[in-house]
Amino acid sequence: MNEEIIRLENLSKTFVSGEIKFTALKDINLSFKKSEFTGMVGPSGSGKTTLLNIIGLIDKPTDGKYILFGENSQAFNFRTASAYRKKHIGFIFQTFNLLPVYTVYENVELALLLLKKTESERKDAVMQALELVGLKDLKDKKPPQLSGGESQRVAIARAIVKKPEIVIADEPTANLDAKNAHSIMQTMIRINKELETSFIFATHDEKVMLYLSRIIKLEDGNVSEDIKINS
Amino acid sequence: MIKFIIKGLLRDKSRSKLQIFIVTIGVFLTVAISGYMKGVTSDMINETARLKSGHVRITTKEFLENEKNLPINFSICNCENLILELKKDFPDFSWTGRTHFRGTILFQDSSGNIKQGPFIGLGLELNSNGGDEIKRLNLYKAIYKGKLPESDNEILLAEEFANRIKVKPGNKLIILTQNNDNIPVSKEYVVAGTVKYGVQAMDNALIILNLQEAAKLLDIENCCTEILGFLNSGFYDNTICENAQINFNKKFHDSNNPQSPFMSKMKDDPEFSFYIEYMENFTGLMATILIMILSVVLWNAGLLSGLRRYNEFGIRLAMGEEKSQIFKTLLLEALVIGIIGSVAGTILGIGFTLILQRYGINITGMMQGGTMIMPDVIRARYTNELLYIGFIPGVIAMFIGNAISGTMIFRRRISSLLKELEI
Structure with a gap:
């Protein structure tokens, strides 16, 4: 439970566009432990998404260190970063981003296809993931036939089907009504407990904060507060 | 993964059927128009042969x-x-x-x-x-x-x-x-x-x-x-005529006897040679223009097809698929679509040419009262070049269009790509 999986040391990120420099993150020092349910909150432009992108190996820091599972990510090339994402990190997006021509089952299966799992391994894992999100009966439906809440559940199933250590979710409830948002958060808490998956969110949604075990507040690229909540 | 891609290809009509349809139509038009023009220019050459020079x-x-x-x-x-x-x-x-x-x-x-x-x-x-x-x-x-x-x-x-x-x-x-x-x-x-x-x-x-x-x-x-x-x-076929000329002159012509029979072919006459070359160049030019139009259309189709899938590629990249792997599948799809469309277009184009070669278009009605003698029936002409004249640009243009759109997508940093996708 106390095993550290992510450590950020003096991490900074600066974007350069022509002569304009914008520092999105300044000297961030954070540590994430296994099965934490963490939310990063803050106003727009505070650096939440940039930090999620770095943690998800989608972007690289300009300065400082990002240690993932004890490895310095600065040494990762594109291929290594892809391999880490493929195996260890799941993503949940604000706009679900399901592939509309594939069924629910196939959308979830994609993560395992990339890992070259056998058909029977894929079948077991996909059905288990769909059961966890309560969508077993909708496996043959296609995304356009689903509601927003159902679509986000499929996205969750797709993120957790490979049993990653980390799931990164950027505003996962932003496009959902209160009822669906609550249901989605409950589902993620259940997965967090059952699979010991670490969840890291970026969110504006105050309702989401009620479910978090840790809240990191970001302001102008700095960590202004890091609150651990005992549930 | 291949099965997964094929499923997507078959289900997404705008990615498969529409693309194949565009390639088929483009290649068909190139082959059919080339065959028709070849026939018309051949008819004009033959008209001269019939009235004046023989082949x-x-x-x-x-x-x-x-x-x-x-x-x-x-x-x-x-x-x-x-x-x-x-x-x-x-x-x-x-x-x-x-x-x-x-x-x-x-x-x-x-x-x-x-x-x-x-x-x-x-x-x-x-x-x-x-x-x-x-x-x-x-x-x-x-x-x-x-x-x-x-x-x-x-x-x-x-x-x-x-x-x-x-x-x-x-x-x-x-x-x-x-x-x-x-x-x-x-x-x-x-x-x-x-x-x-x-x-x-x-x-x-x-x-x-x-x-x-x-x-x-x-x-x-x-x-x-x-x-x-x-x-x-x-x-008129210059190769057959040239072979006949060589064989005949070897057998019948005596260079020491200016009264012995001597065979010349149509292209030996500078006037006809110019005419034939002009016609061939004209046909070649028209075919090139057609191919260029076809290439631009297919290139754009390929480009749009790739760009339409921006979202899908972003998700696949985020999930850990490598850029090179996605690029390979994109090109493979383009190749498959290009080949299917080009084969279908070439078959249809050649079929149309052969029908028009056999039955022709009767222009007697159109030529009534005209002073220019023309054949009653304008026919297309099948030549072996019709086998590749539409096929090659059909496959290559589709491939290049997809390759460019793929490159445009993958040149972006993944974080920018995901930001653009609002992922």
Whole structure:
């Protein structure tokens, strides 16, 4: 439970566009432990998404260190970063981003296809993931036939089907009504407990904060507060 | 993963069926239009061959070198036997003799005065070979007034010429010329009819009479000034003609004897050579323009197809699939779509060309009242280049279009890509 999986040391990120420099993150020092349910909150432009992108190996820091599972990510090339994402990190997006021509089952299966799992391994894992999100009966439906809440559940199933250590979710409830948002958060808490998956969110949604075990507040690229909540 | 991609390809109509349809239509149009243009230009070349030069032509070297003077004393003799040998040795061709000569005609005008004028005589096989020359020269269609000659003392006149000298079918006129020994000879003929071709060579002071009658008049019996060979395929083929030329000249031509028969092919004549090359270049240019249009259309289709899938690629990248792997699948899909569409388009295009080659488009109605002689039926022409003229650009343009869109997507940093996707 106390095993550290992510450590950020003096991490900074600066974007350069022509002569304009914008520092999105300044000297961030954070540590994430296994099965934490963490939310990063803050106003727009505070650096939440940039930090999620770095943690998800989608972007690289300009300065400082990002240690993932004890490895310095600065040494990762594109291929290594892809391999880490493929195996260890799941993503949940604000706009679900399901592939509309594939069924629910196939959308979830994609993560395992990339890992070259056998058909029977894929079948077991996909059905288990769909059961966890309560969508077993909708496996043959296609995304356009689903509601927003159902679509986000499929996205969750797709993120957790490979049993990653980390799931990164950027505003996962932003496009959902209160009822669906609550249901989605409950589902993620259940997965967090059952699979010991670490969840890291970026969110504006105050309702989401009620479910978090840790809240990191970001302001102008700095960590202004890091609150651990005992549930 | 391949199964997964194929499923997506089959289910996403805009990614598969629409793309294949666009490639098929583009390739079909390129192949069909190229085949049609090839046919039209071939018809125009063949028209010249039929009226004037044949696909290959046998004369004596001496006649060829002095052709402007139409020296009948340099005619080919023993024509009947030579034609029999030609039929045996070169079965790809049909053969006929023709005789060109010059002279003066004497005719009576409406006031009863005797007038005279120059003419060019053309002796044709009007009564033999099952009427091949009549068909070849489209004489039934070309008859403007009167009828075809039925006896040796009947002749045809070019309509323009007949109008100029005010002679009508049924009128008599006297042909005055020189025979093989340069002795003046004359004979009275009846005008059976007039012909109108709309081409200078056939309308200007032309008199047509039976080949054997011309030989009798000129005292060159069983001789003719030229033997023309026409490829049975109906289309000029320089390679076949060149082979025939080499083999014939090896067997029959004696370079030390300027009166021995010598075969030349259509392309040897600088005027025709220019014409054929012009037609070939024109067809080539049109095909290139078509290919360029096709390429731009398919390139854009490929580009749009790739860009439409921006979202899918972003998700796949975020999930850990490598850029190179996605790029490979994108190109593989483009290749499959390009090949399926190009094969279908080529088959349809060639099918259309073959149908149009066999049945043609009858333009008689459109040409009524026209002065230009054209074949009744315009046909397309199948050549082997139709097998690849649409296929290659079909596959390559699709491939390049997808490759460019793929490169444009993958050049972006993944974080920018995901930001643009609002992921």
